[in-house]
Amino acid sequence: MRFSIYRYNPETDAKPYMQEFDVDTKEHNCQMVLDALLTIKNKMDETLTLRRSCREGVCGSDGMNINGTNRLACTTHLSQLKEPIIIRPLPGLPVVRDLVVDMTPFYKQYEKVKPYLINDQPQPARERLQTPEERAKLDGLYECILCACCTSSCPSYWWNPDEFLGPAALLQAYRFIADSRDTAHDERLADLTDPFSLYRCRGIMNCVDVCPKGLNPTKAINHIKDEILEKSV
Amino acid sequence: MSMKVTTLTFDTVIVGGGGAGLRTAYELAQNGSHVAVISKVYPTRSHTVSAQGGINAAIGNTEADDDWRWHMYDTVVGSDFLGDQDSIEFMCKEAPANIYELEHMGMPFSRRPDGKIYQRAFGGATRNYGGEQAHRTCAVADRTGHAMLHALFQKNIQAKTKFYNEWFALDLVKTKNGVAGVTAINIETGEVVFFQARATVLATGGAGRIFASTTNAHINTGDGMGMVLRAGYPLQDMEFWQFHPTGIYGVGCLITEGVRGEGGYLINKNGERFMERYAPHLKDLSCRDIVSRSSMIEIREGRGCGPKADHVLLKLDHLDPEVIKTRLPGIRELAMTFAGVDPLKDPIPVIPTCHYLMGGIPTNVHGQVLTMDANNKDEIVEGLYAVGETACVSVHGANRLGANSLLDLVVFGRAAGIHILEAVREGLPLNDATLPELDHALARLARWNTNENGESVDTLREALQKIMEEDFGVFRTDEQMSAGFKKLKELNQRLQSASIKDKSQCYNTARIEALELDNLMATALASAYLADNRKESRGAHARYDFTERDDINWLKHSIYFLDGRIASRPVNRKPKEMEPIDLKDRE
Numbered sequence: 001m002r003f004s005i006y007r008y009n010p011e012t013d014a015k016p017y018m019q020e021f022d023v024d025t026k027e028h029n030c031q032m033v034l035d036a037l038l039t040i041k042n043k044m045d046e047t048l049t050l051r052r053s054c055r056e057g058v059c060g061s062d063g064m065n066i067n068g069t070n071r072l073a074c075t076t077h078l079s080q081l082k083e084p085i086i087i088r089p090l091p092g093l094p095v096v097r098d099l100v101v102d103m104t105p106f107y108k109q110y111e112k113v114k115p116y117l118i119n120d121q122p123q124p125a126r127e128r129l130q131t132p133e134e135r136a137k138l139d140g141l142y143e144c145i146l147c148a149c150c151t152s153s154c155p156s157y158w159w160n161p162d163e164f165l166g167p168a169a170l171l172q173a174y175r176f177i178a179d180s181r182d183t184a185h186d187e188r189l190a191d192l193t194d195p196f197s198l199y200r201c202r203g204i205m206n207c208v209d210v211c212p213k214g215l216n217p218t219k220a221i222n223h224i225k226d227e228i229l230e231k232s233v
Numbered sequence: 234m235s236m237k238v239t240t241l242t243f244d245t246v247i248v249g250g251g252g253a254g255l256r257t258a259y260e261l262a263q264n265g266s267h268v269a270v271i272s273k274v275y276p277t278r279s280h281t282v283s284a285q286g287g288i289n290a291a292i293g294n295t296e297a298d299d300d301w302r303w304h305m306y307d308t309v310v311g312s313d314f315l316g317d318q319d320s321i322e323f324m325c326k327e328a329p330a331n332i333y334e335l336e337h338m339g340m341p342f343s344r345r346p347d348g349k350i351y352q353r354a355f356g357g358a359t360r361n362y363g364g365e366q367a368h369r370t371c372a373v374a375d376r377t378g379h380a381m382l383h384a385l386f387q388k389n390i391q392a393k394t395k396f397y398n399e400w401f402a403l404d405l406v407k408t409k410n411g412v413a414g415v416t417a418i419n420i421e422t423g424e425v426v427f428f429q430a431r432a433t434v435l436a437t438g439g440a441g442r443i444f445a446s447t448t449n450a451h452i453n454t455g456d457g458m459g460m461v462l463r464a465g466y467p468l469q470d471m472e473f474w475q476f477h478p479t480g481i482y483g484v485g486c487l488i489t490e491g492v493r494g495e496g497g498y499l500i501n502k503n504g505e506r507f508m509e510r511y512a513p514h515l516k517d518l519s520c521r522d523i524v525s526r527s528s529m530i531e532i533r534e535g536r537g538c539g540p541k542a543d544h545v546l547l548k549l550d551h552l553d554p555e556v557i558k559t560r561l562p563g564i565r566e567l568a569m570t571f572a573g574v575d576p577l578k579d580p581i582p583v584i585p586t587c588h589y590l591m592g593g594i595p596t597n598v599h600g601q602v603l604t605m606d607a608n609n610k611d612e613i614v615e616g617l618y619a620v621g622e623t624a625c626v627s628v629h630g631a632n633r634l635g636a637n638s639l640l641d642l643v644v645f646g647r648a649a650g651i652h653i654l655e656a657v658r659e660g661l662p663l664n665d666a667t668l669p670e671l672d673h674a675l676a677r678l679a680r681w682n683t684n685e686n687g688e689s690v691d692t693l694r695e696a697l698q699k700i701m702e703e704d705f706g707v708f709r710t711d712e713q714m715s716a717g718f719k720k721l722k723e724l725n726q727r728l729q730s731a732s733i734k735d736k737s738q739c740y741n742t743a744r745i746e747a748l749e750l751d752n753l754m755a756t757a758l759a760s761a762y763l764a765d766n767r768k769e770s771r772g773a774h775a776r777y778d779f780t781e782r783d784d785i786n787w788l789k790h791s792i793y794f795l796d797g798r799i800a801s802r803p804v805n806r807k808p809k810e811m812e813p814i815d816l817k818d819r820e
Contacts, residue, residue: 011737031484031571031763042691046743051274054450056567058379059278075570097740100362104277116387126292127336129348135341142341142373142380148275149435179339190275 001025001034002084016095018086021045021115025078027068033066033085034073035071037099047097057212060145062098063090063152070149070210090152092161092175106148113173113191118184134180141175141220143213146166150207150217156200163196167217172196174220177227189228200222237673238416239426243269243395244657246414246430248402248457250276252284252378252623252642254436255385257600260650262392266657269395271402271417271428273452273469273745276386280438280450281642284565285379285489286746287353287370288335288639290328294349295368296360301325302811303360304369308637309814311357311520312591312630313772314788315470317805318813320626323598324637326810332371332641340384343372343560349731353560356635357520366518370389375489375563381639400426401745402456404674405433405464405617406666412617413664415460415703416674423738425678428670431661432616432653435460435594435602436646439622439766442749444587444704445695448480448487455570457623459752461594462759462795466604466614469802470592471756471763472764472774476707478524480586482544487588488564488581490635493517495551495560499528507545512820519820520630522773525585532584534722539582539624546580585707591633591773592763593625595792595802600624600649605792609800609802616661618649626789630663630804631772680729681747689733690747696724697750701757705764712778715764723763725754755795763791766799784816 001023003064008016022038023030028039034055041048049106050073051061058076065088072077078085078118093101119128151166165173175194192198198221207217245261247254250272261268272279293299303326309316312540335534336342336350352687355370373380389396390481403416406427413431442451458468476497479488492501500518511527514518519527528545549557554577557565561576568574568581595603600618603611621642628641653661662742672679704717728750735743769783770776792800 009737009739010740012299046689046691046733047737049740049742051278053274053452054280055281056283057570058563059274059280059282059450060374061274061278087592102742107275111390114391116391117384119337123337125333127333127342127350130344131348132344132346135344140339142383142720143376145282146275176339179341181339191366 001036001078003040005048006088007098008095016176020084027054030078032074033076033078033087034062036078049100051100058145060147063147063149064088066089070153071180072147072149072212074113075212083146087141090148092152092158093148093201102204103148104153105161106166106168109169110146110172112165112167113169114184114188115172115176117176117179117182119184128181130180137178138175140215141171144171144215145213147208147212149212153206153210155204155206156202160196160200164200165197167221170215170224171200171215171220174224186231189231236342236375237642240429241269241426242429242663242705243267244430245432245434245653246428247270247434247436248281248415249438249621250274250396250398251279251436251438251621251790252281252382252385252639254434255382255389256643256646257436257620257650258394259385259388259392261653262389264654265596266654269414269428271400273381273399273401273420273654275398276396276541277383279382280453281378281382283450283487284381285375285487286355286491286494287372287636288381289355289358289634289636290332290370290371290640291325291369291737292329292332292350292371294345295352299360299367299369301328303362304328305366305397305811306362306814307357307359308628308634310819311632311634313782314631314784314816314820315627315630315771315790315804317393317441317543317627319630319805320598320806322808322811324628324640327644328640331640331647335381335384335643338384338388340380341373343374346516353491354518356490356493356518356524357515358634366515370491370494372491375561376560377792378639389577399475402460403678403748403749405460406670406674408466408666408670409772410662410664411615413666416671421740423741425675427666429663429666431657431663432618434600434618434620434624434649435624436621436642439590439785440753441587441590443697443757443760444702445698446480446485447587448477448485449587454749455756456749457619458594458759461602462755465795467595467792467794468592468601468759469595469792470627470763471759472767472791473591473631473772474519474587474591475591476525476585476761477588478521478585479547479583480588481567481571482582482584482772485586486551486567486571488547488567488583490521492547492561492564495556496552499524500546500548501531502542503536507531514820521552521635522775523709523820525576526775528585544582544584547583548580549576549718550578550580589638589788590622591625591627591629591631593623594619596624596626596647598626598648598651600645601652605800610787618653620646620649620755631774677748677751681733681744682736684730684732687730688727689742690731690733690750693728693731694750694753697721697753697757700724705761708777709764710774711765714761716764718761721758728754759793762797763793767791
């Protein structure tokens with residue numbers, strides 16, 4: 001199969017370019033895009049640079065832009081793709097080298113939403129109770145793998161990467177807003193009422209289309225908006 | 234030739250940002266200690282994230298009378314009596330408090346109708362010392378590791394732990410006064426730093442990538458074990474590699490034992506539930522070593538499935554679809570993506586797959602690394618700790634119980650943190666390193682930077698993985714193992730002159746993979762040497778030529794040094810509160 005891959009090494013390249021590779025995907029038993037990329041790296045060109053770890057879609061390392069869509073290389077079947085398969089780094093984040101982007105701005109937005117449980121009550125001797133219904137509110141939120149496919153596909157994030165938190169961070173914000181055990185509920189909402197952090201979301205829903213875990217950040221964002229509205233009425 | 238190295242100084246430096254490292258870091262950071270975590274990946278990419286089924290603790294939510302002593306009994310029997318009973322007692326007794334602590338940290342456990350943490354059945358878990366199946370495994374659907382790792386990382390963000398993410402640790406800096414810290418390279422820039430610390434903690438995880446087929450992530454390359462061996466300290470029980478009964482056929486991805494805990498079972502080509510024959514009492518929820526051997530025997534005797542009759546099937550289509558959708562959503566996703574089957578309708582093709590290393594860096598219950606003097610007497614390596622899969626406490630002995638690994642991470646991660654706080658208070662010294670001592674810890678990097686025109690990392694890594702897969706699998710013989718060991722030694726010679734073409738500084742992953750290969754090789758050699766050395770079958774180490782457990786000669790831990798010296802350490806059979814658990818045959 002034919003691949004066209006974004007290459008850029010700041011030490012040797014004046015500017016980025018696309019490089020073509022032909023991979024015998026049958027001979028090398030490649031099922032996923034990651035298999036093909038590792039075949040290129042191992043057998044053809046060891047300088048090809050990418051992140052990868054679990055190779056089963058749970059660690060979130062190998063988010064990249066494949067034929068125009070942000071996805072995980074390890075769970076994207078080659079058989080579903082048209083050739084040449086065009087692979088670029090995630091958009092909207094600075095490129096470090098080849099398919100590796102600088103994730104720092106993404107992580108910064110994540111940390112801004114205080115992504116940890118806050119509970120100011122004394123700790124009980126056993127677990128805090130939570131009904132299955134309360135716990136079910138966290139489904140579709142806690143599974144996020146921080147791959148940045150959503151945030152880096154969001155035009156609102158591209159325009160305001162410093163001020164708009166982006167879909168991944170907002171999904172995490174709601175994961176704690178929705179947790180019956182969290183006592184910082186109101187402060188969390190108050191932190192999101194400025195014009196940018198939350199309200200730059202225009203409901204474009206690219207995030208929903210690309211999430212490799214089938215999560216729905218737009219829905220979480222709308223829940224936050226609803227809760228803020230309810231509080232202000 | 235000395236490289237230019239910056240020194241950064243901390244009370245504690247932790248290598249590894251998985252469950253164990255993060256638990257130690259949190260203990261230190263929340264108590265105001267000056268701690269840094271070096272991780273070669275952003276912490277949530279660590280392999281803890283892939284743990285699925287759950288974490289054991291006798292909190293009694295399903296069976297109110299559950300007892301940590303029963304958990305201890307199961308763990309000792311599961312270990313085929315090679316686990317240290319004092320360490321196992323400590324882990325099982327501490328387990329409930331650790332689970333409540335994780336819950337308080339925000340870990341989103343699945344819940345029972347009464348609002349308590351959900352607990353499921355798991356392999357080797359019994360009531361009342363070998364009685365009926367117990368439900369002791371606390372779970373977050375089938376994403377328990379993901380939920381645990383994220384919660385621990387999030388609490389470290391809150392505690393303002395200092396992270397050096399995408400930094401790769403090279404080697405321990407050993408001085409005449411003891412361990413002084415580690416050298417590490419910034420993957421993004423190529424900058425090299427000496428992380429000087431009073432306490433150095435290795436939390437570097439497993440090394441499943443020594444096998445061709447593994448459930449393990451690409452990053453599981455035995456980095457801490459390589460570092461320890463090169464510093465002249467030993468590894469323990471490296472012959473004990475767990476093969477998980479249900480890796481996806483042809484791919485290796487894990488399908489949790491929780492599938493069988495929820496009622497799934499294995500079948501052969503005749504549709505027979507074969508575990509009823511091998512283990513009539515616990516059946517599919519027998520210990521992993523037993524189930525994996527049974528599957529391999531089925532395949533060997535011609536009852537395997539598929540055109541090549543080379544795997545078995547995991548059936549769960551008889552379960553309530555709601556159970557699959559709510560308790561096992563992650564494995565349904567994995568089966569559909571990687572095996573092309575929807576487990577609601579069809580069974581999943583599976584095969585025993587390398588999963589977990591029971592052995593590792595020997596430690597006491599405080600995580601302090603142990604070495605041996607010339608008379609084979611235990612010695613504590615002051616200032617050096619190991620926790621998690623890379624450590625061997627030993628709570629898993631010759632075979633780990635499912636859902637005891639996540640428990641190991643938090644119990645001993647916490648214990649090491651507590652011990653370090655105390656040791657630093659009592660004046661654990663900061664050691665200075667001389668330039669030659671630092672150069673020694675940078676020698677590998679210098680070799681890879683300068684070697685030219687050698688064989689490639691890929692060639693040697695593939696050869697290594699093939700040897701381990703073919704000669705050190707579920708069943709072993711002297712003939713295969715000695716041949717395999719010989720091939721590995723030759724490969725190790727070739728590795729010294731291997732080279733990389735990419736010499737750049739910016740995000741050079743070819744160089745990182747080369748440095749990892751050194752660690753894979755060290756781990757594989759230790760495993761091969763000790764495997765051939767142990768002339769018995771125990772737990773995950775099963776031989777055709779010595780088919781029985783031999784408690785007279787082999788009820789002892791194996792110890793291996795890089796120079797080929799082999800020693801042993803007695804198994805602890807003196808728990809503090811419990812009567813010792815007597816040797817018996819396993820089902």
